[in-house]
Amino acid sequence: MLDVKNLYCERNQGLLFEALSFSLKPGKVIQIKGPNGAGKTTLLRILCGLFGEFEGEVLWDLEKHPIYLGHKAGVKDLLTVTENLNWLCELQQNYPSSDQIKKALIEVGLLAYKDVMAGQLSEGQKKRVSLARLYLINSPVWLLDEPFSAIDVEGLTKLEERMRGYVEGGGSIILTSHQMVNIDQDVTELLLKGANSC
Amino acid sequence: MLIKSIQRELLLSMRRPADLLNPLVFFVLVVSLFPLGISPSDEVLKEIAPGVIWVAALLSTLLSMEVMFRNDFEDGSLEQMSISPQPFLVLVGGKIVGQWLVSGLPLVLMSPVLAVMLALSEEGIKAMFISLLLGTPILSLLGSIGAGLTIGLKKGGALIAILILPLYIPVLILGTHMIIAAEQGVSYSGDVLWLAAILALSISLAPFATTESVRIALSDG
Amino acid sequence: MWNWLHKLGSPKSFFAISERLLPWFGTLALLFLSVGIVWGLLFAPPDYQQGDTARIMFVHVPASILAQSSYMMMASAGVVFLVWRIKLAEIALQCAAPIGASLTFLALVTGSIWGKPMWGTWWVWDARLTSTLVLFFLFMGIIALRSAMENRASAGRATSLLAVVGLVNLPIIKFSVDWWNTLHQSSSFSLTQKPAMPIEMWFPLLLMVIGFYFFFFSVWMMRIRTEVLIRERRADWVKRLVLTMKNKRDMKHAV
Numbered sequence: 317m318l319d320v321k322n323l324y325c326e327r328n329q330g331l332l333f334e335a336l337s338f339s340l341k342p343g344k345v346i347q348i349k350g351p352n353g354a355g356k357t358t359l360l361r362i363l364c365g366l367f368g369e370f371e372g373e374v375l376w377d378l379e380k381h382p383i384y385l386g387h388k389a390g391v392k393d394l395l396t397v398t399e400n401l402n403w404l405c406e407l408q409q410n411y412p413s414s415d416q417i418k419k420a421l422i423e424v425g426l427l428a429y430k431d432v433m434a435g436q437l438s439e440g441q442k443k444r445v446s447l448a449r450l451y452l453i454n455s456p457v458w459l460l461d462e463p464f465s466a467i468d469v470e471g472l473t474k475l476e477e478r479m480r481g482y483v484e485g486g487g488s489i490i491l492t493s494h495q496m497v498n499i500d501q502d503v504t505e506l507l508l509k510g511a512n513s514c
Numbered sequence: 515m516l517i518k519s520i521q522r523e524l525l526l527s528m529r530r531p532a533d534l535l536n537p538l539v540f541f542v543l544v545v546s547l548f549p550l551g552i553s554p555s556d557e558v559l560k561e562i563a564p565g566v567i568w569v570a571a572l573l574s575t576l577l578s579m580e581v582m583f584r585n586d587f588e589d590g591s592l593e594q595m596s597i598s599p600q601p602f603l604v605l606v607g608g609k610i611v612g613q614w615l616v617s618g619l620p621l622v623l624m625s626p627v628l629a630v631m632l633a634l635s636e637e638g639i640k641a642m643f644i645s646l647l648l649g650t651p652i653l654s655l656l657g658s659i660g661a662g663l664t665i666g667l668k669k670g671g672a673l674i675a676i677l678i679l680p681l682y683i684p685v686l687i688l689g690t691h692m693i694i695a696a697e698q699g700v701s702y703s704g705d706v707l708w709l710a711a712i713l714a715l716s717i718s719l720a721p722f723a724t725t726e727s728v729r730i731a732l733s734d735g
Numbered sequence: 736m737w738n739w740l741h742k743l744g745s746p747k748s749f750f751a752i753s754e755r756l757l758p759w760f761g762t763l764a765l766l767f768l769s770v771g772i773v774w775g776l777l778f779a780p781p782d783y784q785q786g787d788t789a790r791i792m793f794v795h796v797p798a799s800i801l802a803q804s805s806y807m808m809m810a811s812a813g814v815v816f817l818v819w820r821i822k823l824a825e826i827a828l829q830c831a832a833p834i835g836a837s838l839t840f841l842a843l844v845t846g847s848i849w850g851k852p853m854w855g856t857w858w859v860w861d862a863r864l865t866s867t868l869v870l871f872f873l874f875m876g877i878i879a880l881r882s883a884m885e886n887r888a889s890a891g892r893a894t895s896l897l898a899v900v901g902l903v904n905l906p907i908i909k910f911s912v913d914w915w916n917t918l919h920q921s922s923s924f925s926l927t928q929k930p931a932m933p934i935e936m937w938f939p940l941l942l943m944v945i946g947f948y949f950f951f952f953s954v955w956m957m958r959i960r961t962e963v964l965i966r967e968r969r970a971d972w973v974k975r976l977v978l979t980m981k982n983k984r985d986m987k988h989a990v
Contacts, residue, residue, distance in 0.1 A: 327886070331969070337665075364597050369731045369888040388590025394529040395522075403522060407598035502643045659900055663893050667883045676879050677897060680872040681904050685910035691918065712907065723900050726817075727893065734889040 317342055317361070317456065317488060322456055323356065323372035330360055333508055336372070340488050342456070345387065345479075345499065348492045350508030354389040356492040357387065359508065360461050381408060382457035391418070393435030397426055400434050404446070410453045420451035423474065440466040450478055460491040515599050519608025520615070526585075527616040533581060541574040543642050545628045554635040563632035564642070564693035571621055571646060572682050573577060576675055578617035580655035582609065583665045583728060592665075605729060607721045610658045616651035634697065641696030645689040648709040655684065655720035656681050662727030666734050684712060687698050744821040746963045747972050753956045767946030775939035782936070788852045793940060795845035797947040799863070802842045802870055805835035809877070810902035813895035815961060823959070826966065827864040828898060829881055831956035834951060836874035841928035842867050862916035866909050873901045887966070 318340035323334045332355035340346055348356045354471060361367040363374060364384040392398045398417055405412050412420075421427045424444040434442060442467050450458065464472055480499045497503050527534050548566045552558055586592040586609075595605045627647050629639045660678035667673060688705050695702040775793035782789035809831040816824035846864050847857050858864070877894050884890035967973045 326969075340537050361733075366593055366597060368729075371735065381597070384597055386593055388588070388593070390594035391588035392589055392591055393525065399525075404594060405517060407594055407600055409599050416640055488698070493550075659896075663880060663897060664883070669883060672811045673879055673883055676872070679874065680869050680908070681900070683869060684904075684907045687911045687915045691915070719903065723896060726896055730889050730892045732898065734884065734886050 317377050318490075319375040319377075320363075321373040321375070323359075323362070323370060323374070325362065325370040327355070327356065327358060327369070336384045336417045336503075338506060340457070340490060342488055343483055343486045344488050345497070346490045346506055347497055347501045347503050348490065348506045348508065349494070351359060354508035356508060357461055360384070360459050360492060361386075362492065363492045364459050370377050378456055380455050380472070382459050383408065383449055383453055383455045384461075385443075385446055385449075385463055386499075387433070389439075389442040391434045391437075391442045391445045394433065396433055396509070397429050398431060399423065400445055402450055404449055405452055408449070408453045408455065412452045416452060417448075420448040423451050423478070424476075425471065438466075440468065440471070443467060444471060447475065450482070456487060458487065458489045458491070460489065462492055462494075464493055464495060516604050516611075517735050518520070519605050520612045522613025523609055527612070533578070534616050534620070537574040537578040540577055541570050541621050542624065542628065544570040544573060545632070559633045560635075560638075563629065563634050564631065564640070564690040564697075567625060567628060567642060567646075567693075568649075568686050568689045571625075571650065572679065572686060573649065574621060575617065575653040575657055576678065577723065579611065579654075579661045579678070580664075580671055580674055582613050582658060583663040583731075587665045587731065592728065596729060596732055602729075603725050605719055606725045607659075610654055610721065610724065613658065614651050614654040614728065618654050622646045622650055623722060632710050636695070636698045637699070638693050641692045641702055643705060645692040648706065648713055649685045652685050652709070652713050652716045653682060655716040657726075658724040659720060659727055662724045662731060664686045665728065665731035685709070688712075744791065744819075744823050746823055746826075746967050747970070749823055749958060750963055750972075750976075753960055757953060757956050757960075760949050760956065764946055764949035764953050767942050767949060771939050771942030771946050775943060776938075779936045779939050780933065785853065786881075788849065791845055791849045793943050795842060795849055796940060797944045798838050798842035798845060799867060800944055801947045801951055802835060802839035802867060805831055805838060806870060806873065806898075806905070807902070809835055810898040813898035813902070816891065817899060818897045820967075822891075823963070825895055826893055826959055826962045827955070829891065830873055831878045831955055832894070832956070834880065834954050836871065836878060838951070839867060839871040839874055843871060860916070862913045865916065866912045870905075873905070876901070880923055894973055949972075 320339065321337050323336040324334045335444075338346065348359055350356055353502075358367055362370050364382060366384075390404060391477065393419055395403065396419075398414075401417055401420070402412070418427065418430070421430060424447055426448070428440060429441070434445060437445070443463075447463065447467075463475060467475065476497070476499050479497075482497060483489065491497070545566055548561060548562060552562065570716045583592060586595070596602050598605075622643065625642060626639050629642050634642065655673075657678050660674040663677060664674045688709050692705040692709075695705065772793060776790050779790070781787050809828050812824045812828040812831065815821055816828065838888075843864065846867065850859055850861075850864075852855055877897055880897055881890055881894050884893060964973055964976075
């Protein structure tokens with residue numbers, strides 16, 4: 317479903333990666349690893365089409381758009397949790413009922429905050445709002461940038477559980493994370509060596 | 515989706531009324547500085563009114579432009595929009611329309627009061643109202659390009675002024691001339707057509723440029 | 736033709752081609768400018784109305800022409816970059832901006848100096864001068880945007896976009912300024928609309944214009960070459976080039 321061929325990218329006068337090729341198949345997980353500044357986030361942004369200054373090929377073969385979770389949660393302070401979630405789903409051409417939203421909020425432990433302005437939530441809670449999409453939107457690929465950061469232990473187990481179910485159902489995940497991902501599945505590691513600046 | 519995007523924009527500014535009020539207060543304030551700084555006599559005011567109102571309108575639009583994309587950029591909403599399967603052009607278009615509704619339109623509605631304070635005649639006020647009604651959407655459209663280009667930059671404020679103000683010159687010239695012509699009792703229908711033509715051109719081209727500029731800013735962030 | 740353009744678009748072949756062209760352009764610029772300036776300032780007949788003051792036009796007119804056409808060329812580079820993503824076009828754009836801005840500034844200064852004896856004041860809101868001023872602002876916008884953006888790649892795209900937006904707006908701005916000027920005209924004298932110029936003045940002026948063009952192209956090329964070297968410094972051909980140049984220098988020292 318994804319073929320990356322011969323990717324070359326330099327940023328801010330440093331070479332991030334060259335001749336990078338890999339592919340992603342349904343039901344597989346790729347974990348991008350590497351030291352800070354190695355280009356993990358940039359690679360994810362290239363894959364989802366946010367960053368275009370690269371050479372090489374990124375070929376997607378998808379019927380539906382991937383879900384992307386970036387460093388920034390994409391949650392607006394001035395909207396309630398429900399409004400935020402509704403908007404994020406509409407962006408992905410999903411129009412969930414309020415029941416479905418409720419269920420997703422139970423999963424991420426935010427039901428009590430349903431009608432609270434997102435501005436009053438903590439960073440971790442905002443991230444959970446964004447992660448609630450994973451229960452609502454039917455998408456073949458998730459691109460998750462540091463999904464576990466700012467998430468507590470309980471949330472982490474929940475998230476891993478969801479990932480496990482998703483991958484078993486044929487979904488694919490590309491994620492960046494420094495920690496081990498525990499989802500009983502083969503996780504292909506993709507190691508980025510780091511910037512060779514000159 | 516266009517309507518949803520506009521609604522969202524309106525909802526957001528209703529929840530932060532300062533964003534809505536500040537440019538308007540700024541507009542009124544700048545205009546009222548001139549009688550204080552120059553002279554309160556009707557003759558002088560009549561003479562300077564068209565220019566003063568229009569320059570104040572340019573500056574206050576610029577003020578509201580600066581924050582147009584910033585919040586959405588900082589909290590990550592903008593990147594979610596740009597990679598969504600919904601057409602980004604439409605989402606950005608909705609933002610521009612929303613921006614005009616909360617900053618341009620109030621300014622247009624407020625202007626007759628200021629015009630009275632600046633001793634414009636009834637004809638002049640009418641012309642000014644029409645000129646602002648046609649002109650402020652152009653300001654919003656052109657300004658959104660600059661807003662997109664300066665999203666992620668630290669010194670955005672002064673920069674957006676340098677980028678966009680030169681592009682505002684034709685609108686300024688046509689807009690003020692309309693009011694002057696009306697004050698002199700001359701027909702200004704030609705200017706109306708010109709402004710309308712520029713508006714049509716901006717509507718058809720500016721959103722593309724804005725979309726592209728936002729994409730550039732996103733790839734930088 | 737297409738093939739050739741494509742070849743020119745690669746930084747490496749641009750570097751090679753410009754290497755050969757640059758001395759020619761430089762020499763021609765020097766030649767045209769020196770002949771034109773001596774002829775214009777010393778030998779051309781004085782203007783029958785303005786006397787010797789009109790001689791400043793041998794600098795002012797070419798500078799104004801170049802100011803406008805350098806914006807056109809810069810913006811065309813922007814179009815080329817946005818449409819075909821040819822990296823060199825974006826480099827060319829960024830290199831043209833400061834030159835264009837300087838020439839526009841020169842046009843403004845000489846125009847204002849010319850205005851002093853003619854109008855009795857340093858600045859008159861004449862249509863030409865005003866639109867040149869606006870042009871200067873447009874150039875400044877490009878330069879300001881360029882310097883505000885840290886990332887080279889996105890700075891290139893952003894300045895290209897801005898230049899193209901400016902290009903679309905330029906005719907509208909020019910038209911509106913001209914029109915505005917006819918409404919508010921107080922002086923009946925315009926710098927450039929004058930009775931037909933005698934051929935003895937026209938010819939050195941032409942030489943100056945051509946000289947300015949060659950000058951512009953030479954400086955432009957030099958700037959692009961420097962920028963290409965900086966950008967491509969990781970490429971093999973640049974490394975080899977620098978090595979050969981270093982060797983040559985060492986040889987010279989040895990001798």
